[in-house]
Amino acid sequence: MSGTRRRSAFTRGLVRSPSEGTPRVEDDLRRAILSGDEPPGTLIPIEAVARFFGVSQIPVREALKVLQGEGLVEHVPHVGYSVSKMSFAEFRELYDVRQALEAAAMRAAVARAAPAHDDAVRSAYQEMDAAVAHGDVRAYHVASRSFHRALITPSGMERMVHMYDSAWNMTEPAQPMARVPETLRGGLHDDHLPMMAAFLARDAEALVAHAATHYARLREAIDTFAGDPDVFR
Template sequence: MALKRTSLPRTAEAVALAELRDAIVRGDLPPGAPIRQSAAAEELGLSVIPVREALKTLAGEGIVTYVPQRGYTVTELSPQSVDGIFRIRELLEGEAEANAAARMRPEDIAAMRTALEAQRAAVAGVDVPGTISANRIFHFALLDRCDNEWMLRFIRQLWEALEPHRALAYRRAAAAGDAVRAEAILGEHEGIVAAFEQGDFPLALRLLAEHRTGGRADFHRLLVVDAAPV
């Protein structure tokens, strides 16, 4: 008898985890927003138990924070926390990108180009979730070629920790009609992928490092806005 493996149905916990993560990344649950287990369970059509387990997983990743007697909230990052995350990203991603660049295939570079064009279309359409998704695909088309899976696990966790704040930044920029930084990011991505297409890997790696520096500055501007009186 021949068995053909098909996609398995997701568990209730996996559904809760995916839906909560997506809501945070989309910005529907911004930094500081409380997450009520019973309300989330009712909205998802699940019992409280899988929602609670999903929140524990997100807390372990640093995406949400649990405070006794208060429950879960989407994690808010201080400027010091942002600096800490970017410092670790500099150390890990610089090495991972150098490792990955030596292993890049033409199809990986093509995937970066495709992601860039998707990001360009999302920016033009003021599609914040699409912009965030394309941005991540762009970078991980390279990073996923790194052969150190433990390093990649830590890098992914650092990205997840920043995603709620990235979503908030993009939504604020879109609401203000400010496309300057979005266009600048597209230009930086264009330079990176063009360097890979030309086989100039040292230039691509240098541009990636500069791109991270710009990203850190963007997050600091966001946190200053968050701290300012309304």
């Protein structure tokens, strides 16, 4: 895909949130990047984005600097801003980070979980099941994240959960579940049932063990597109 096509594609994919006051440039740019509609490396044309929001280039640049700090955007002198494109080693490392944070938060979550948290886990699992039944990869991607998030939210460890979200966000532009072979996606989904059962049984060690099996399968899955130049440097 040429740089010109990527420039126009980015602005076509933007959606402006309803707002009575100042446009929510930062939030809407983040949402566009996390949606996966614009792949890693997509150029972000500041002038066109400013016109879209009806603002000067200043708030757009400020928003892009914030997103750069979050690892979602990168800046190359004399080229401009683009959706971050990392190496496969960096990408894979984020899964190691997620597993470590998730394991710690899961143990605390199981100890503090209440019936409402059980309902959230069941609901997210049902959404994944529905997405699988309809062959909706994007819906599955969203529901899978909701499921994992529901397993750690009861921990009350806000800083750790924030770091977990940040690590997950940095892999979102690649939309990994859309690139994983369907046969492997099925195995990944199968892992979620024993994870849910362990959470509902308040068995922290079993939950962490099943999660470790899941992450091993995740690494196998992402290895299948390790050489994709559209995703990685």
